[in-house]
Each structure stands twice: as C-alpha cells, then as structure tokens.
Amino acid sequence: MRGLADIYAQQFRITLASFLQYRASIFIWMIGGILEPVIYLAVWSVVSRSRGGSVGGFRAEDFAAYFIAMMLVNHLTYTWIIYEFEYRIRQGSLSMALLRPLHPIHSDIVDNVTSKLISMPLLAGTALLLTLLFRPAFHLSLWALAAFVPALLLAFAVRFLIEWTLALAAFWTVRVSAINQGYFVVLLFLSGQMAPLSLFPEPLQMAAAILPFRWILSFPVELLLGRLTPVETLAGLAILLGWLAAALIGLMATWRAGVRIYSAVGA
Amino acid sequence: MRYLLLLAVYVRVNVLGELAYRAAFVMQLFESGVDLGTALGGLAVVFSYTDELGGWRPDEVLALVGIFFLVGGAIRLVIQPSMTRFIESVREGTLDFVLTKPEDAQLLVSIQRVDIWKLTDVALGVGVLAVALARLGTRLGPWEALAFGTALVAGGVIVYSFWLILATLSFWFVRVENILVIFQSMYEAGRWPVTLYPRWLRYALTFLVPVAFVTTVPAQALAGRLDAQTLLEAVALAAGLSVVARICWRLGLRRYSGASA
Amino acid sequence: MGSGRSELGMSPVIRIRDLCKTYVVTEREPGVGAALRSLLHRRTRETPAVERVSFALAPGEVVGFIGPNGAGKTTTLKMLSGLLHPTSGEVSVLGYVPWKREKAFLRQITLLMGQRNQLVWDIPAADSFELNRAIYRIPAADFRRTVDELTDLLELGPLLRKPVRNLSLGERMKCEVAAALLHRPQVVFLDEPTIGLDVTMQRRIRAFLAEYNRRCGATILLTSHYMADVEALCRRVIVIHRGQLLFDGDLSDLVRRFTAHKTIVVQLGESHLDLRGYGEVVSALDGAVTLRVPKAETARVTGRLLAELPVIDLTVEDPPIEEVIERVFAQEIP
Numbered sequence: 061m062r063g064l065a066d067i068y069a070q071q072f073r074i075t076l077a078s079f080l081q082y083r084a085s086i087f088i089w090m091i092g093g094i095l096e097p098v099i100y101l102a103v104w105s106v107v108s109r110s111r112g113g114s115v116g117g118f119r120a121e122d123f124a125a126y127f128i129a130m131m132l133v134n135h136l137t138y139t140w141i142i143y144e145f146e147y148r149i150r151q152g153s154l155s156m157a158l159l160r161p162l163h164p165i166h167s168d169i170v171d172n173v174t175s176k177l178i179s180m181p182l183l184a185g186t187a188l189l190l191t192l193l194f195r196p197a198f199h200l201s202l203w204a205l206a207a208f209v210p211a212l213l214l215a216f217a218v219r220f221l222i223e224w225t226l227a228l229a230a231f232w233t234v235r236v237s238a239i240n241q242g243y244f245v246v247l248l249f250l251s252g253q254m255a256p257l258s259l260f261p262e263p264l265q266m267a268a269a270i271l272p273f274r275w276i277l278s279f280p281v282e283l284l285l286g287r288l289t290p291v292e293t294l295a296g297l298a299i300l301l302g303w304l305a306a307a308l309i310g311l312m313a314t315w316r317a318g319v320r321i322y323s324a325v326g327a
Numbered sequence: 328m329r330y331l332l333l334l335a336v337y338v339r340v341n342v343l344g345e346l347a348y349r350a351a352f353v354m355q356l357f358e359s360g361v362d363l364g365t366a367l368g369g370l371a372v373v374f375s376y377t378d379e380l381g382g383w384r385p386d387e388v389l390a391l392v393g394i395f396f397l398v399g400g401a402i403r404l405v406i407q408p409s410m411t412r413f414i415e416s417v418r419e420g421t422l423d424f425v426l427t428k429p430e431d432a433q434l435l436v437s438i439q440r441v442d443i444w445k446l447t448d449v450a451l452g453v454g455v456l457a458v459a460l461a462r463l464g465t466r467l468g469p470w471e472a473l474a475f476g477t478a479l480v481a482g483g484v485i486v487y488s489f490w491l492i493l494a495t496l497s498f499w500f501v502r503v504e505n506i507l508v509i510f511q512s513m514y515e516a517g518r519w520p521v522t523l524y525p526r527w528l529r530y531a532l533t534f535l536v537p538v539a540f541v542t543t544v545p546a547q548a549l550a551g552r553l554d555a556q557t558l559l560e561a562v563a564l565a566a567g568l569s570v571v572a573r574i575c576w577r578l579g580l581r582r583y584s585g586a587s588a
Numbered sequence: 589m590g591s592g593r594s595e596l597g598m599s600p601v602i603r604i605r606d607l608c609k610t611y612v613v614t615e616r617e618p619g620v621g622a623a624l625r626s627l628l629h630r631r632t633r634e635t636p637a638v639e640r641v642s643f644a645l646a647p648g649e650v651v652g653f654i655g656p657n658g659a660g661k662t663t664t665l666k667m668l669s670g671l672l673h674p675t676s677g678e679v680s681v682l683g684y685v686p687w688k689r690e691k692a693f694l695r696q697i698t699l700l701m702g703q704r705n706q707l708v709w710d711i712p713a714a715d716s717f718e719l720n721r722a723i724y725r726i727p728a729a730d731f732r733r734t735v736d737e738l739t740d741l742l743e744l745g746p747l748l749r750k751p752v753r754n755l756s757l758g759e760r761m762k763c764e765v766a767a768a769l770l771h772r773p774q775v776v777f778l779d780e781p782t783i784g785l786d787v788t789m790q791r792r793i794r795a796f797l798a799e800y801n802r803r804c805g806a807t808i809l810l811t812s813h814y815m816a817d818v819e820a821l822c823r824r825v826i827v828i829h830r831g832q833l834l835f836d837g838d839l840s841d842l843v844r845r846f847t848a849h850k851t852i853v854v855q856l857g858e859s860h861l862d863l864r865g866y867g868e869v870v871s872a873l874d875g876a877v878t879l880r881v882p883k884a885e886t887a888r889v890t891g892r893l894l895a896e897l898p899v900i901d902l903t904v905e906d907p908p909i910e911e912v913i914e915r916v917f918a919q920e921i922p
Contacts, residue, residue, distance in 0.1 A: 103373060336722040
C-alpha cells in the first residue's frame with residue numbers, strides 16, 4: 061500500500077510540474093466551464109421574469125444559486141478520459157501503460173485530482189465573483205453541508221468510473237466521438253445541467269431518476285441548495301453507493317474484456 | 328480572381344483526401360443531428376414556459392439557432408482546420424514550406440485545410456433558417472435582406488480575423504491550441520440572443536470575443552430589429568479587425584524569421 | 589580558404605558577406621521550485637549560430653555545405669531562402685534580398701528538407717503536384733513536360749497515383765524532390781535530403797541531382813552530414829563549425845591540406861604478423877592490416893613492407909573523408 065502512495069506522490073509531482081509549464085491552458089479551460097452556467101442562468105432568469113418572478117418554484121435568485129452550485133459540482137466531478145483514451149490506443153501509449161505493474165486508472169485518478177487541486181483557487185474565486193454578480197439565494201444548513209462532502213465524493217467516484225468505463229469503448233470501435241457526443245447530450249439533459257430537473261416533463265424526470273446522471277450532478281446541487289429533506293438525502297447517498305458498486309463491477313468486467321481484445325489484435 | 332482559384336485548388340485537394348473516408352459522412356450527420364437536436368430540445372423546454380424571451384419570439388430564436396449552425400459550420404469548414412494546421416506547422420517547422428511559396432502566406436495558411444464534411448452543419452443551419460423564415464412570414468423586405476447579408480458577411484470577416492489574431496500568438500507562445508478553445512467556449516453563448524445576458528457578459532461577447540456580431544446581429548436583422556448604427560458598427564469592426572489581423576500576421580512573421588524589432 | 593574564386597567572372601548567383609545570426613534562448617533548471625519561479629521571470633541567453641560567414645556561388649555550381657549538428661548549416665540555408673532574418677551581414681540570392689520574400693524571388697528557388705513533408709498526406713502525389721502548379725502558376729504545357737521528365741529521371745511511374753501515406757520513405761522522398769522541382773527553380777537548397785534513406789535510395793537521389801544540375805544548370809547548395817553525398821555531387825565544399833567558416837574550396841584540397849597521414853592497406857600471406865614497427869596499426873584482420881603512416885614516410889614504409897614481408901596486395905589511400913572532417917573540426921580555425 062505504501063508503494064501505491066509513493067507512486068501517487070511521484071505522479072503528483074510530475075503532473076504539477078507539467079501543469080505549471082502550461083499555466084495558460086488551465087486558465088483558458090476554465091472559461092468554458094464558467095460560461096455554461098452563466099448562459100443558462102441568464103436565459104432562465106429572463107424566463108422567470110416574464111412569468112412574473114418564478115418558474116416551477118424557482119425565482120431568479122434560486123436559478124442563480126442553482127447554476128452556481130451546478131458549476132461547482134460539475135467542475136469537481138469532471139473527467140476528460142473519454143476524449144483521451146482513443147488517442148492513447150492509437151498512439152501506443154496504452155501499450156506502454158499495460159507493461160507497467162500498475163493499473164492505468166491510477167495515473168488518471170492522480171491527474172484528475174491534481175488538476176482539480178490546482179484549479180480550486182480559481183474555481184472558488186469564480187464562484188465568489190458569480191455570487192457577487194448574481195446575488196443567489198442559498199439556504200444552507202449545517203447538516204446539509206456535512207452531507208454534501210460524502211455526496212460529492214461519491215458523485216465524483218461514480219462519474220469517474222462510469223466515464224472511464226465508457227472510454228473503454230475505444231477498444232471495440234474507432235467511432236468514439238459519436239458515443240461521446242451521445243453521452244454528453246444525455247448528460248446535459250438528464251443531469252440537470254441545462255435546467256433544474258423539476259422543470260422537465262415527467263417522463264424525462266423518471267428517466268433521470270433511473271439513470272445515474274441525476275444522482276451525479278443534480279443530487280449534490282439540490283443538497284447544497286437546501287432543497288432536500290434528511291430522508292431524501294440518505295436515500296440519495298444510498299443510491300449513489302449502489303451506483304458506485306455497479307460502476308466498479310462494470311468497469312472491471314469491461315476492462316478485462318477490452319484488454320483481451322486489445323492484446324488479441326496486437327497491442 | 329486569384330484568391331478564388333487558389334481556394335478552389337485547396338478545396339479540391341482536401342476533398343480528394345476526405346472522399347476516402349466515406350464513413351466520416353455518416354458520423355458527421357449523426358453528430359450534427361445530435362447537436363441540432365440538443366439545441367432544439369433546449370428551445371422546446373424554455374419556450375414551454377413562456378411565449379417570448381426578452382422580446383424575442385420563438386421563431387426569431389429559431390432563426391438565431393439557424394445562423395449559429397450556419398456560421399459555426401463555416402468556421403469548422405475552413406477557418407478552424409486551417410488555423411489548427413497553421414499552429415501545428417509553426418511548431419513542426421513545416422511553415423517554412425508555405426513561406427517559400429510565391430503567394431501571400433496569410434492566404435495560403437488560411438485556406439490550406441478544408442473539412443468538407445462540416446458542410447453538413449452549414450446545410451442544417453440553412454435548413455433551420457429557412458424553416459424559421461417561413462414561420463416568421465413574409466415580413467422580410469429588401470432592406471432587411473440586405474442588412475442580414477451585410478451583417479452575416481461582416482460577422483464572417485470578424486470571426487476570421489479574430490481566429491487569425493489568436494492563431495498568430497503561436498509565433499510567440501507554445502500550446503496556443505488552447506486559446507482557440509476560448510472562442511469555441513464563448514461561441515456557445517451565441518446559441519441564445521446576446522441581449523438576454525447580463526451587461527458585463529454582453530460587453531464581453533461584443534468587445535472581447537465578438538460573438539454577438541456573428542450570431543445575434545444578423546438575427547436581429549432578420550427580426551427587423553437591427554438599427555443602422557449597430558450595422559455600421561459591425562462593418563467598422565470587421566474592417567478594423569481585418570487590419571489588425573494583417574498587422575499581427577506580419578509582426579508574427581517577422582518574429583518567426585528572427586527580424587530584429 | 590577564401591571567396592573570390594576565379595570562376596566568378598560571371599556575377600555570383602548567391603553571395604553572402606559577414607553573415608551573422610544570434611539566437612535568444614530561454615533556459616530553466618529542473619525541479620518544481622524553478623518551475624514556480626519561471627512563472628514570474630524567464631531567463632534568456634544569447635547563442636551565436638552563424639558568425640561572420642562569407643562565400644559566393646557561381647551559377648550552376650553544386651556546393652556541399654558540411655558541418656556537425658548545430659554547426660549553423662540549416663540556419664545559413666534558412667537565411668538564404670528568406671525564412672530567417674540575419675542579425676547582421678549581407679545576403680543576396682539571384683540579386684534579391686531573400687528575407688524580403690518577393691514573389692519573383694520565391695518563384696525561382698526551392699527548399700527541400702529531409703524528413704519534412706510538404707506533400708499532402710492522404711492524396712496521391714500527382715494531386716499535390718497540381719496544387720504546386722497553381723501556386724507557382726506553371727503553364728500547362730511546361731508543367732506536363734517537367735512532370736514527364738522528372739517521372740523519367742526519378743522513376744516515379746506508378747508512385748504518383750498512390751496516396752502519399754502508402755509510399756515507403758524512399759518513394760516519398762522521390763516524390764518530394766519532384767514536387768520541389770516542378771517550377772524549375774534556378775536555385776535549389778537542400779537540407780539533409782538523404783537523411784533516413786537506405787543506401788540505394790541515397791545513391792539514386794544523388795545521381796538524380798547530378799543529372800538535374802547537368803540538364804538545367806541550376807545552382808545547388810546542399811547540406812549533409814553524409815560525406816558520400818558531398819563526394820558524389822560536389823567538387824567544392826564549404827565547411828562550417830560552431831557557426832564559423834573553416835574551409836571553402838575543392839574537396840581534394842581539403843583532403844590534401846588537412847591530412848598529414850596516408851593509409852596503407854596490406855594483404856599478407858601470413859596472419860598474426862606484428863606490423864607495429866612500420867606505422868600505426870589501425871586494424872588487423874585475417875592478414876589484412878591497415879596502417880596509418882605520416883605522408884612523408886609513405887614511400888619509404890611501402891618499400892620496406894614490400895621488401896621485408898610476404899605481401900600479396902598493397903594499396904595506398906587517403907584517409908576516409910569523415911576522418912579528415914573530424915580533424916578539421918578538431919583544429920577549429922586553421
């Protein structure tokens with residue numbers, strides 16, 4: 061176990077050094093992540109104003125709180141592995157990774173966490189700025205804040221595992237960009253990124269509840285906004301745990317199958 | 328004209344390369360279709376709660392979406408692939424090949440890559456635009472059409488010049504591809520009328536990354552809401568930016584070839 | 589070692605005088621601490637790449653420009669083709685100042701770089717040729733004639749119809765060479781053209797370049813660190829090292845001036861004979877001994893060998909050119 065910690069430490073140093081080398085790219089990258097909630101925020105604020113102040117129980121300040129929280133949660137659970145994996149296979153670096161006595165997922169975990177740590181100050185600053193600009197209405201309670209931490213961690217773990225498994229589609233097909241796009245559209249609609257899920261028609265809300273996406277993004281956001289009862293919170297955490305187990309099993313099975321295909325074809 | 332001839336030659340060269348990949352067409356159709364579906368879905372959700380959005384009627388926003396796809400497609404057709412290739416060639420040293428050709432290097436660099444499949448986006452954009460125009464009725468007079476055409480062309484020139492200015496940064500910095508991502512991200516804001524956004528964002532989308540002139544202004548022309556002043560501003564900005572782009576290009580080349588300041 | 593050769597009765601096609609190029613490079617030490625510091629302050633250093641180089645080429649000359657890696661060959665070539673501004677000095681090619689990059693100038697030159705492709709990857713070379721035809725405004729009839737001639741000389745035949753990515757490295761190079769010459773340039777700059785190619789292909793390209801020069805009278809300046817390229821094509825060589833010109837003259841002059849030794853290769857009837865008394869033994873394999881002797885001693889040692897040993901065969905050679913060049917570099921400025 062100590063060996064693994066050591067490896068994580070080394071990888072952290074390397075990732076940190078290379079990120080600092082390309083300091084501009086981190087900053088630029090954040091712009092996209094910030095713009096999206098602002099756009100939706102603006103649009104829904106206009107809608108709520110035209111309806112005399114609120115839409116589906118959300119006033120302008122509630123929308124502001126919702127989308128700022130959504131930005132935070134989205135950022136803190138974000139992964140980019142589905143873009144990279146196909147490239148790795150094509151380039152041959154996956155073969156190199158397979159030769160090492162370490163599952164390639166570990167370096168991706170470190171990469172991901174490191175970049176989040178580096179962008180944390182910027183993210184916090186942006187959230188602060190947006191709060192000043194849009195005057196959101198947060199209804200925070202202590203227990204909700206306490207529950208938010210495990211909720212976020214679980215959400216991140218589930219999302220990471222799911223997207224890592226999805227990335228493995230590259231073992232079977234070259235047309236990953238279509239899969240990626242399909243995934244992102246589903247994520248966009250069913251996770252609450254585009255609008256609070258309660259604003260969507262019933263069938264979509266039910267679909268969202270069955271799939272993990274609502275629980276990855278919408279659930280922590282609702283928790284942070286104080287819109288959930290303790291019972292609902294516990295239920296949500298339990299569901300996330302269930303998805304975590306499912307995602308882990310799915311990952312391991314897919315990985316094993318994928319590597320078998322990969323080595324059969326010629327790594 | 329010489330420029331058109333060269334463009335035709337480059338299109339031919341790029342198309343010949345792409346026709347080998349027929350599956351790419353199906354892929355592109357799928358991707359563009361999904362993208363359009365997302366945009367329309369968003370519109371549907373928003374307009375299920377209201378009849379007008381900040382003074383914009385649903386069909387006017389639909390027209391905006393059409394313009395968004397049309398111009399976005401045009402960007403991804405020529406501007407994006409050529410600029411990306413240009414930045415690579417600065418890094419790899421293959422820009423030298425372009426510089427030893429007896430043609431204006433800025434021209435060659437700007438048309439060198441054509442991603443022919445992105446015509447799908449352009450076609451979809453035109454289609455959506457046509458539907459929107461039909462639904463808006465025949466309130467489009469010659470003045471509106473002219474304003475629209477001018478605004479669209481001005482927007483195109485603005486986008487091209489902006490991309491070129493960003494791309495020339497590769498003469499000074501590494502990893503400039505990330506900068507191009509700025510435009511992609513901010514262009515997403517063009518899906519909705521810029522007038523909806525808070526003032527600071529409106530300013531950013533007008534003066535910082537001129538997305539407003541590319542999508543919202545032409546849409547305003549179609550909605551009959553474009554005033555002459557804004558149109559003139561668009562044209563002026565187009566002219567100004569193209570001059571700045573040319574200057575940046577020349578400065579960048581001087582730096583690349585080690586000319587002293 | 590001077591310019592101002594007697595052949596330059598006609599005005600030179602290429603002329604440079606006191607050419608200098610200094611680069612500014614950023615440097616940084618390893619480690620996270622230095623990485624953080626470099627966020628605020630970048631350190632730079634000036635590196636001279638070319639220092640006061642002068643030479644001139646007459647029309648139709650084929651000149652080899654040799655030196656070790658980092659000597660300044662490519663930098664000089666870039667300054668001659670207009671890609672790089674000199675820090676100081678004069679450059680003139682075909683009467684033009686290269687860095688002004690006038691179109692009339694660019695139409696008459698070509699730059700071919702080994703390992704770097706200008707052909708479009710996914711399409712047949714023939715289609716890339718069409719692209720160049722449009723850019724260089726080559727009239728249709730001239731174009732066809734040139735393509736036919738180049739196809740003939742380079743044996744391109746079936747290669748032109750295949751996508752470039754399907755060609756082998758050598759075949760691709762041949763197509764690159766053809767693409768670079770479609771507009772019949774008067775001046776041809778070649779930067780390591782045979783690097784990475786197998787021996788057969790190298791020989792073929794060399795033969796082509798020689799023939800091209802013979803037919804078209806184009807002036808060719810070629811850099812290489814394969815001596816074989818230079819030996820095969822160039823009567824005149826310019827040697828550059830650490831940015832400074834070390835030698836400019838006939839290749840044979842170079843050999844003669846910078847070798848103090850000759851090589852004697854002896855084939856003996858008996859093996860395991862010790863020839864150390866005759867000279868420096870470079871190698872001894874199965875009765876074939878290679879000796880290195882001072883030039884002045886050659887005749888005497890040869891005589892002794894023939895008289896005292898069972899010699900089957902004996903040859904006297906100049907040392908390999910690589911060795912000569914190494915000595916030139918080691919001596920710095922003579």
